[in-house]
Amino acid sequence: MSAGVELDGVTVRFGNFTAVKNANLDIKGGEFFSFLGPSGCGKTTILRTVSGFLDPSAGHVRIGGQDMAGIGPNKRPTALIFQNLALFPLMSVADNIGYGLRVRGQDKSTRMKKASELLDLIALGGQGDKLVSELSGGQKQRVAIARALAVEPKVLLLDEPLSALDLKLRQHMRNELRAIQQRVGITFIYITHDQGEALTMSDRIAVMSDGVIEQVADGATVYDQPTTPFVASFVGENNPFNGTISKATRHEAVVDTGFGKLRGRNPADLKAGDKAILFVRPESFKLGKGQADASLISNVINVAFEGNMTHVFLKGATKKNITVTVGRHGGAEVPGQGDSATISYDPALGLVLPEGKMARE
Amino acid sequence: MSSRTLVFLIPLIVIIGFWLMARYESRVAHDPTHKSYWERNGTVLGLTFIGLVAFWSLFLVTLPYLYMVVESFHPKLPPAQRGGPNDFLTIANYKSFFVNQTDGQFNDTHMYAFRYSILVSAGITILNLCICYPLAYYMAQSGTAQKVRLLLLGLIVPYWVNEILRSFAVKLILASNGLLNSSLIKLGIIGPEGKIDFLLHNTGMWVGLSYANLLIMIFPLYNAIESLDKNQIEAARDLGAPWWKIHRDVVIPHAKPGIASGCTLVFMLAAGSLAAPLLLGGPRTLWFTQVVYDFFFQSFNWPRGSAYAFILLAACIAIVLGMLKAFNVKLGEAIK
DSSP states (O other), rough: OOOOOOEEEEEETTTTTTEEEEEEEEEEEEEEEEEOOOOTTSHHHHHHHHHHSSOOSSSEETTTTEEEOOTTTTTSEEEETTTTHHHHOSBBHHHHHHHHHHHHTTOOHHHHHHHHHHHHHTOOOOOSSSBGGGHHHHHHHHHHHHHHHHTSSEEEEETTTTTTSHHHHHHHHHHHHHHHHHHHHEEHHHHEEHHHHHHHHEEEEEEEEEEEEEEEEEEHHHHSSSSSHHHHHSOOEEEEEEEEEEOOOEEEEEEETTTTEEEEEEETTTTOOEEEEEEOGEEEEEEEEGGGGGGEEEEEEEEEEEESSEEEEEOOOOSOOEEEEEEETTSSSOTEEEEEEEEEEGGGGGGEEEEEOOOOO | HHHHHHHHHHHHHHHHHHHHHHHHHHHHHHHTTTTTTHHHHHHHHHHHHHHHHHHIIIIIIHHHHHHHHHTTTTTOGGGGGGGGOOOOOHHHHHHHHBBBBBOOOOOOHHHHHHHHHHHHHHHHHHHHHHHHHHHHIIIISSOOOHHHHHHHHHHHHGGGGGGGHHHHHHHHHHSSSSHHHHHHHHSSSSSSOEEEETTTTTTHHHHHHHHTTTHHHHHHHHHHHHHHHHHHHHHHHHHOOOHHIIIIIIIIIHHHHHHHHHHHHHHHHHHHHOOHHHSSSSSSSHHHHHHHHHHHHHSSHHHHHHHHHHHHHHOOOHHHHHHHHTTTHHHHHHTT
């Protein structure tokens, strides 16, 4: 059983500081939905508002169509997985999992039955008598999920639960989480600052910055068609070229940048004379000359060989270097440090967006 | 050799024992990278440290106690007969707590005072726990920093006033013509004839004893609750627990060592306190420490006084250890 979560004009203020500004969202039942943003962007505040630990200063949170105003966290059909997991260290694994049922007055045999079912689900069958401290990081992780699932929530809220794990385990747990979500079929709302996690697991992602939801879309759309400079610069690597639009049609715009005129798509329908930023992804660049208004020349500052690919860093118009990613078997010869190199891109892969706030490096 | 001389030998034997153990240890588990005590501190500082610690622990703590233990096994004698043929080892002083030496009857007066002191001390401990737990929880988990500081100030400042003065202040408030009675009469809650004799009913003693030990209960509790991760509380709440189940299942189990530590201290101090029961206790109240005090300073019967003191000490230790065992707290956790 799953329920959708609706944020209707949700604003959360702490004194003079507004942590979340007018968030409007409709998360569908059974969806794996992620909030992605740098620390301090308000994503945890949204999660705490949905779980009931915070009351919105304005607006409404609805879960399964029901307004949650005045309903405490212990009465909501949500379960929260904390960043540090917050397992009860003095209880056994099975008691941890059964705790939600215990406070609901279920007897011991029901609790133990449920706990052993969930332990099987998280592949820890028969380990219910262990203490939490005897488990490894990944196992604790799964116990926290089982504890949350035991109360059969309609919405599971996860607050950067993988951030304490090492890289290998984190990647493994991504698949695990996705698999568990598909098995139990409830709504997952996932908070992360790690775009890899958001892109691999989510059905949809909301990218947040300074309390504002910048864009809501599936991973590929967020990556390929960002709507704001923040999203373009925060999700994945991107090369920005600031300038003024010299010519614009409904589909394309030419930006007068520090590297001359460069062309790209114009989804925001900018007009000539507007300040704009052209974004080109590192993997969209090719070594060698291309179309006249989609090529530029600069000096190679550094070359970093990474095995399956090579990053070539060229001197940019500002402090930020231009990054070009060349595949291992791309054909073209990788220039050396200090060389002058010509690079080009397909204008359809360039994206012109209005000037605005960028993600911090 | 008399038992009194033996007392002075015991510390010497213990010191030699420790020295031999240290020698053995350094021979068996010698770590060449480890610098010895003398290498680290030098001779002068090393001797000073050892000398100060030895003086404090031997002359100020161990020997006086040991001397009192020995004293409690001797009869009360005039100075001229000490060390003479009448100065033999005896358990008469301990026996006299249970049975009157003169008529062979049970020593009801003293046993009653003992029982009463222990029970009231236990009561004070429970009362203090009930008062301090919410305060400590508020200070550790829910109060804002500024309010907590104010509260702490409010708790600590009254302790600048000495205990005797504080006891008299409580007495003034609770006296039959005191502040509380006259306020109650003015408010019309009781009639002028219905004055309540708080002091006779030992209310003053309970108030005084609880108040004197308030901070001693609060700080261990505060320390224990403060170390609890807030997320644990929120996790329990998120899983559906109402507030009292959060306390029962998460906060109290976590704070158990702190609770044990606070209760131990308050119980020991209450049972051993003298001023509050003496000044605030009703006329019918006899606190056990008063009995001990009277043996020392009224009848100059040091042997019997020290025997009684050790009975109290032994009982308190037994009760505390029993409690720790019952609540499954290790002694090491409780004195952390």
